[in-house]
Amino acid sequence: SQKIEQNSEALNIQEGKTATLTCNYTNYSPAYLQWYRQDPGRGPVFLLLIRENEKEKRKERLKVTFDTTLKQSLFHITASQPADSATYLCALAPRGNQGGKLIFGQGTELSVKP
Amino acid sequence: EAQVTQNPRYLITVTGKKLTVTCSQNMNHEYMSWYRQDPGLGLRQIYYSMNVEVTDKGDVPEGYKVSRKEKRNFPLILESPSPNQTSLYFCASSSGASRSPLHFGNGTRLTVT
Numbered sequence: 484s485q486k487i488e489q490n491s492e493a494l495n496i497q498e499g500k501t502a503t504l505t506c507n508y509t510n511y512s513p514a515y516l517q518w519y520r521q522d523p524g525r526g527p528v529f530l531l532l533i534r535e536n537e538k539e540k541r542k543e544r545l546k547v548t549f550d551t552t553l554k555q556s557l558f559h560i561t562a563s564q565p566a567d568s569a570t571y572l573c574a575l576a577p578r579g580n581q582g583g584k585l586i587f588g589q590g591t592e593l594s595v596k597p
Numbered sequence: 598e599a600q601v602t603q604n605p606r607y608l609i610t611v612t613g614k615k616l617t618v619t620c621s622q623n624m625n626h627e628y629m630s631w632y633r634q635d636p637g638l639g640l641r642q643i644y645y646s647m648n649v650e651v652t653d654k655g656d657v658p659e660g661y662k663v664s665r666k667e668k669r670n671f672p673l674i675l676e677s678p679s680p681n682q683t684s685l686y687f688c689a690s691s692s693g694a695s696r697s698p699l700h701f702g703n704g705t706r707l708t709v710t
Contacts, residue, residue: 515695526601526687526701527640572640576695583647584655585630585695589639 485510487575489588497596502563504591506556506573511586513575516549516556521570521590530571531558563595599624603688603702610678611710618673618705620688628694629671630655631663633684634704640687646671647694678709 486509496502506516514535519527533540533549533556540547546559560567570590577584601622610616622629630645632655642655646665660682662674671690675682685706689699 517695517698519699524704526689526703527699528701529698532696532698574640574699581647582694582696583628583630583645583653584642585699586642586656587632587640589637 485577485586487511487573487586487588489571489573489591491589491591493592493594495594495596496563498564500563502560502567502593502595504558504571504573504593506558506588508554508575511554511575511577512551514578514582515576516547517574517576517585518545518547518556518558519572519574519587521572527572560593563593565595565597568593568595599700601688601690601700601702603686603705605705606703607706609708609710612679613677616675616678616707618675618686618688618707620671620673620702621669622671622688622690622700623669624690624692624700625668626690626692626700627668628692628697629665629688629690630699631661631671631673632687632689633657633682634687635684643673643686645694678707680709683707683709 518530521527548557572590574587631643632640644663646652688702691697
């Protein structure tokens with residue numbers, strides 16, 4: 484069956500450390516993979532998009548990798564801050580449907596302690 | 598300001614009473630989509646629309662209807678709501694479907710008793 488999985492356990496880290504979140508998928512061949520941030524009671528906010536032919540994408544303190552062999556994306560936040568505390572969602576676009584479908588993982592809650 | 602606006606933010610209704618959740622975007626986006634979010638299940642896609650008069654089912658379309666008569670509006674209709682449709686609903690839009698970032702509304706929390 485098709486699955487997209489993120490670590491359901493919350494990730495607790497100390498301020499200043501690098502947070503690494505994982506997104507694994509099964510039986511998909513996504514053309515794109517996106518990462519979003521969601522704060523409680525709010526809609527998700529887009530962070531980064533990476534294409535299948537890109538290995539890595541960076542934006543300020545954020546970095547995303549995409550390994551189509553391992554079927555995995557890693558999301559890194561360097562020099563983490565308490566303000567980075569939120570739930571982070573990955574989403575993939577399966578081939579077909581003219582790009583209409585976007586499937587989300589359940590999200591990983593990140594807590595950065597001062 | 599570029600935004601996706603959903604109304605209402607909160608809604609409590611009873612089983613079987615038809616309701617509509619409105620969604621409007623001011624970014625001239627062709628693509629719009631509805632999701633529901635439930636604890637432990639994450640965001641699940643209900644319906645999406647690639648353009649005016651073009652709609653298609655997502656992963657959980659049962660019990661829902663949508664329409665796309667104008668580019669900016671994409672209402673979600675529950676003809677006969679049931680308690681299992683109690684959820685947090687999000688509308689989203691983008692300029693290029695899954696190839697582009699989604700802009701989400703702030704959500705509608707629906708309770709069906």
